[in-house]
Amino acid sequence: MDVVDLTRDLVSIPSHEDETAAGDYIEEWLRAETDADVRRDEVGNVIARVGTDEEAHADGETLALVGHHDVVAPAASQVDEDGAYVLERRDDRLYGRGTADMKGAVAAAMLAFRDAELALSNIDGVGGDDSGADALVFASFVGEEVGGVGARHAIERGFAPDYAIVGEGSTNYSKPGVTDVVVAHKGRRGSTITASGTAAHASEVEAGENAIYRATDAVDIVRDLEAPSVDVAGETLEGSLVVTEIDGGTAMNVIPERCALTIDERTVPGERAALERVESVEGVEWTVDQDLPPMRCDDEAFAESVLEAADAAQSGSPELVTKPHATDAGWLAEAGTECVIYGASEPGEAHTKAESVSIEVLERCRETYRAVAERWLR
Incomplete structure (x- = not known):
């Protein structure tokens, strides 16, 4: 055969x-x-x-x-x-x-x-x-x-x-x-940023905590992070970091109490982007969904x-x-x-x-x- x-x-x-x-x-x-x-x-x-x-x-x-x-x-x-x-x-x-x-x-x-x-x-x-x-x-x-x-x-x-x-x-x-x-x-790490707030009527902005605003504060941190790179076999293997999905809010006239973002991160041997920094934003949690090394x-x-x-x-x-x-x-x-x-x-x-x-x-x-x-x- x-x-x-x-x-x-x-x-x-x-x-x-x-x-x-x-x-x-x-x-x-x-x-x-x-x-x-x-x-x-x-x-x-x-x-x-x-x-x-x-x-x-x-x-x-x-x-x-x-x-x-x-x-x-x-x-x-x-x-x-x-x-x-x-x-x-x-x-x-x-x-x-x-x-x-x-x-x-x-x-x-x-x-x-x-x-x-x-x-x-x-x-x-x-x-x-x-x-x-x-x-x-x-x-x-x-x-x-x-x-x-x-x-x-x-x-x-x-x-x-x-x-x-x-x-x-x-x-x-x-x-x-x-x-x-x-x-x-490269590897791939997929993760979720979840921002929590307090719902309120949109006419009473100060009565709530806007989860979308908290999520966008976390996005600002992601955008400032530098994706690692490593030199191998005469080439530079470059990682990447990008927000790929967003889900938040329930109605036009409701302050959102939850907003979730997904992150696609391409990893390189030896280093990872410091995504845990997003948890410095009040009400924000970061969880890893998939991590292919x-x-x-x-x-x-x-x-x-x-x-x-x-x-x-x-x-x-x-x-x-x-x-x-x-x-x-x-x-x-x-x-x-x-x-x-x-x-x-x-x-x-x-x-x-x-x-x-x-x-x-x-x-x-x-x-x-x-x-x-x-x-x-x-």
């Missing part, structure tokens, strides 16, 4: 509301194609391991190939009359929901995992009962599209690889036709080793780059895993009606993952 066939099988399985069937396929394939220790956890994550046994892990280190098999809801054109997802091949690309984000990269990682395990079995004295040997893990998570549900569940229950290659998109970042190695990305790889040797394999797998010259979008790499990095991102998806492909992925790039990803994994296990 090649990467096109495996991607076709994975993409055809609906997984935007229920990832069970896609997880079943991945689990069964791994059990049939490898001798790895394959496990399925309570939420549906599929995790396979070769090399050092997890309980016997001593001096060795673990490398994980990480993806997710959930997708966003498909467009009507991406589903057939029986409810299956449609995959079409046109020239050198595959079209369909999940091709780019990210079942194509999951397929490439599955094949690379199998090939690396086969290479491992041909090396005397590596893996098995050797507690000093390194280990290779494949993990496909659920719930990435809804806040990293699967990754967080696995981490809370001890999933802790030393290193990880996360197969999110890194193609066409430095230049067209090149798959780069992402060493940092940023990621930065601090192990230069690991990043360079992946870059070397990526360079060997393509004719172009890949670079170490940054990415604007939060991924499961953020959760892993927060838990102590050194992560890079390397995958087939290109900017503007994920979540679209015409989502597609290059077959050449999928093959490139498979070869890069395989090369890094085999070198790791040797």
